[in-house]
Amino acid sequence: MKQIIINEKCNGCGMCVVKCPKYFEENDDGNTQVIKGVLSDETDKALNEVIAQCPVNAISFGGSVDKSKLMQQELDKLKELSKGLTVKREDIAFTDNYCVVTTFPYIGSSGYNYSSSSAAERAGMSEFRNRAWPCIDDKILDCITTYRVNIIKPYYSTDERSVYTKFNKKVVDVLTALANIVGKSNLPSDFCNVDVYPERDMVWKMLEKGEIIGENFIGIVRREFSYSPSNYESSIDWDDMEDYRGKDKYCYRAQDAVEELRRDVQNAVRWAKSDIEDSSLGYIRGLVDSYNKNLKACLEKKMQAITKKLI
Ligand code: SF4
Incomplete structure (x- = not known):
């Protein structure tokens, strides 16, 4: 299982939150974040689509997590x-x-x-x-x-x-x-x-x-x-x-x-x-x-x- 990372390029468009609510959410400050504790593998189709569609390439997989x-x-x-x-x-x-x-x-x-x-x-x-x-x-x-x-x-x-x-x-x-x-x-x-x-x-x-x-x-x-x-x-x-x-x-x-x-x-x-x-x-x-x-x-x-x- 891998961590999902959003970097500082995120412009808060919210696309990933709408398309993949299993992984992404809006926090109390209105910023997009990965839902705490959520992990994924690199084969998740919906997640890969969102990564590819992010307008500023802000989403990526991090290291493997035990x-x-x-x-x-x-x-x-x-x-x-x-x-x-x-x-x-x-x-x-x-x-x-x-x-x-x-x-x-x-x-x-x-x-x-x-x-x-x-x-x-x-x-x-x-x-x-x-x-x-x-x-x-x-x-x-x-x-x-x-x-x-x-x-x-x-x-x-x-x-x-x-x-x-x-x-x-x-x-x-x-x-x-x-x-x-x-x-x-x-x-x-x-x-x-x-x-x-x-x-x-x-x-x-x-x-x-x-x-x-x-x-x-x-x-x-x-x-x-x-x-x-x-x-x-x-x-x-x-x-x-x-x-x-x-x-x-x-x-x-x-x-x-x-x-x-x-x-x-x-x-x-x-x-x-x-x-x-x-x-x-x-x-x-x-x-x-x-x-x-x-x-x-x-x-x-x-x-x-x-x-x-x-x-
Ligand atoms: S799709 Fe990309 S830019 Fe838009 S909120 Fe998600 S991470 Fe940020």
């Missing part, structure tokens, strides 16, 4: 994959991208409405307490939510971004190669299907609803933030001007204090990174273990099917 050796290679790959997914701390890293705290409400400067500098400062402090200070938890939650959606969601979803979907595809590739070597008609029709996911347990559902890696993590960041509104008092400034009656009037300038608060919250998020990763890893490991258990059970059935064929 079918049992090829089979063993694929079985080894399957054995390796059956060990399952691993999740490491760096896979769920809470990187600096998630430590960016966005601008707090703009407080800025007031009008010249105050009769003394101390009255202006008191008013600025009051605005700071009422409008900026209450936003701290929301700002922390924004960082945590963005992290959950971008980094953690692939561990509790079944779409294209799901780590399980991606791993299933790797397994499907090996099973397809095996099925092509053994002959698909000799195996159960669902032999190449792998639709394995973790149990949708409590953790999965709470992650979907944002009930964990959400508000429950605000406390982790709050532990790193030890300030009170009075720490920002010295950053609230004032200015004065003389009005038309010759009297001094005063305004407050509070934006520096707001920006200082934003920076302090951002630092607290950064300092909490490692604790956020630790706690997230705990949740995710449970899901990955559940996936690996289900994958193992699924692959045991596939192995039984293929072993029956080999005996």
Whole structure:
């Protein structure tokens, strides 16, 4: 048996896929490829016709292949994959991208409405307490939510971004190669299907609803933030001007204090990174273990099917 090779001259016209679907297929990127594991001998009439008709002479026979050796290679790959997914701390890293705290409400400067500098400062402090200070938890939650959606969601979803979907595809590739070597008609029709996911347990559902890696993590960041509104008092400034009656009037300038608060919250998020990763890893490991258990059970059935064929 020989390998079939398509070289880089292929222009993707698709003729070989239409005429010889037993050997050729279109992959997910729209390129033509030889079906994994498919071999042929040089006497196959339909294949020889397609080789002769390829407009750019891109198809040829490769070297002879020992079918049992090829089979063993694929079985080894399957054995390796059956060990399952691993999740490491760096896979769920809470990187600096998630430590960016966005601008707090703009407080800025007031009008010249105050009769003394101390009255202006008191008013600025009051605005700071009422409008900026209450936003701290929301700002922390924004960082945590963005992290959950971008980094953690692939561990509790079944779409294209799901780590399980991606791993299933790797397994499907090996099973397809095996099925092509053994002959698909000799195996159960669902032999190449792998639709394995973790149990949708409590953790999965709470992650979907944002009930964990959400508000429950605000406390982790709050532990790193030890300030009170009075720490920002010295950053609230004032200015004065003389009005038309010759009297001094005063305004407050509070934006520096707001920006200082934003920076302090951002630092607290950064300092909490490692604790956020630790706690997230705990949740995710449970899901990955559940996936690996289900994958193992699924692959045991596939192995039984293929072993029956080999005996
Ligand atoms: S017939 Fe030749 S050029 Fe066309 S898709 Fe097949 S290999 Fe590529």
